Amino acid sequence: MSGRWRTGGSLFSVLVLLIGGVVAASAFTGQSTDGTAHHAGVRRLIVQNPGGRITVRAGGPQVTVRHHLEWAMTRPWLVERRDGPALTLLAACTPPTGVYVSVDCSVRYDIEVPPDIDVDLTASGPIAVTGVRGQVTVQSG
DSSP: OHHHHHHHHHHHHHHHHHHHHHHHHHHHSOEEEEEEEEESSOOEEEEEETTEEEEEEEOSSSEEEEEEEEEESSOOEEEEEEETTEEEEEEESSOSSSOOOOEEEEEEEEEEEOTTOEEEEEESSOEEEESOOSOEEEEEO
16 A cells, blocks of 8 residues: 555656646746737627637727737737628637647737627626627626
């Protein structure tokens, strides 16, 4: 029985040291970046952001998307897809394929839209919508 305990204890110690090493490395490799994109002719905006928050406010005649990314180890994955008058923004802390380590990952969207646009927003963090007169669907949590 004591051999099993030694083996189990050794494996547990290695696991704790490995996790501690990843967390320590992430503290020294934290990165961030900002980006902006403009889209004309958008009538429907769909945003899926399981990595953070979304703020949408009515503004000018086009959609202006500003994002702020923060991460350590693996950069967040972003997709902007246009299908006719619909613009879809997808954000994730890990890409859809492969094995990646994601530590301290967050994505923040600040979006200005035409007042009459329809919006469908999903996020893990807070969602704020101001001045939009179109149909608004929100899922947070």
